[in-house]
Amino acid sequence: MRILLYLAIIIAGGFLGYWDKLPKGLTSKLSRLQFFSLLFLLFIMGLNIGLNKEVVNTFFKLGYQAVVLSIMSIIFSIAGVRIVAGIITKNKEDSENEC
Amino acid sequence: MSVSILIAVVTGILCGLFVFPETFSGQIGYMIDIGLCLLLFFVGIDIGRNKGVIDQIKSYGLKVLLVPLMVAAGSIIGSVAGGALLGLPFNESSAIGAGFGWYSLSAIELAKYNAQTSALAFITNVCREIFALLTIPFIARYIGKLESIAPAGATAMDTSLPVISRATDSNTAVVSFITGVVLSLLVPILVPVFISIGFK
Numbered sequence: 001m002r003i004l005l006y007l008a009i010i011i012a013g014g015f016l017g018y019w020d021k022l023p024k025g026l027t028s029k030l031s032r033l034q035f036f037s038l039l040f041l042l043f044i045m046g047l048n049i050g051l052n053k054e055v056v057n058t059f060f061k062l063g064y065q066a067v068v069l070s071i072m073s074i075i076f077s078i079a080g081v082r083i084v085a086g087i088i089t090k091n092k093e094d095s096e097n098e099c
Numbered sequence: 100m101s102v103s104i105l106i107a108v109v110t111g112i113l114c115g116l117f118v119f120p121e122t123f124s125g126q127i128g129y130m131i132d133i134g135l136c137l138l139l140f141f142v143g144i145d146i147g148r149n150k151g152v153i154d155q156i157k158s159y160g161l162k163v164l165l166v167p168l169m170v171a172a173g174s175i176i177g178s179v180a181g182g183a184l185l186g187l188p189f190n191e192s193s194a195i196g197a198g199f200g201w202y203s204l205s206a207i208e209l210a211k212y213n214a215q216t217s218a219l220a221f222i223t224n225v226c227r228e229i230f231a232l233l234t235i236p237f238i239a240r241y242i243g244k245l246e247s248i249a250p251a252g253a254t255a256m257d258t259s260l261p262v263i264s265r266a267t268d269s270n271t272a273v274v275s276f277i278t279g280v281v282l283s284l285l286v287p288i289l290v291p292v293f294i295s296i297g298f299k
Binding site for chain 2: 005006007009010011012013014015016017018019020022027030031033034035037038039040041042043044045046047048049050051052053056062063065066067068069070071072073074075076077078079080081082083084085087088089
C-alpha cells in the first residue's frame, strides 16, 4: 500500500508540474527544496545507522561487500544493454533513412 | 553537492552515536515517510515540468524502454551473483541491486527491514554512483554510447546525466534521461518487493 502512496505522490507532483499551476516562488526553489529534503533524509538515515552500534562496528566488512556488489551490478548492466543496443540503434538508423 | 551529502550522513551517524538515545529509533520510520513523501513530490513536479520528455518517448518508440529494463535486470542479476560470492541471502542482495544507484531511497526503504542491510545498500549504491561517474567516459568511448548509460542506473536522469551528455550525444542523453526516470520509478516498487521475498 505504501508503494501506491509513493506513486500517487509522484504522479500528483507530475500533474502539478505539467499544468504550470504552481506559484513561481515554488518552482524557482524546486531544486533547493529537493536538495533540503534529500539532506533531511540522509541525516535521518545516518541517525538510523549511528543508533545501531552493530552496523558501525561492521563498517569495514560492509565496505568490501559494497565494492563487490556495485561492480557486479555495473558489469551485468553494461552486458544487458550490450545485448539490446544493436536492436535500438538499428531501428533508429532505419527511421532516419526513411526521413 | 557531494560534500553536503557526506556531511548530512556523517552528522546523522554522529548524532545517532552520541546525541540521541537508542529509544529514538522507534520514531525513525515515521520521519523517513515524511521526508520521502516530500522528496518524491518535488521529483514528480520536476518530471512534469519537462514536457519534452513525452514527445521524445513517442519519437523513439517503446523499444527505448529496453535500455532501463536491461539495466534493471543486469543490476539485480549482478548484485545477486555478487551476493552469492559474499554469502548474502537472495532477498538482501537483489533488493540492494534494485537500488540502481539511488542510494538515498534504497537505503531508506531498507531502513525499515534492518539497519545493517540499509547501510550496505547505502554504501553499495554510493560506490555504484562513484564508479559510474568515473567509468562512463571510458565505456562511451570503448564499448558503446548506450552502454555508457548502464552504470549510472537511476542517476542517469540527474547526477550522471551531464557526464553521459558530454561523453556521447544529445540522442543518448535523452535515452539516458528516460532510463533514469523509469529506473527511479522502479526503485520504490522493486526494493520492497525483493526484500520481502521469503521474509515474514
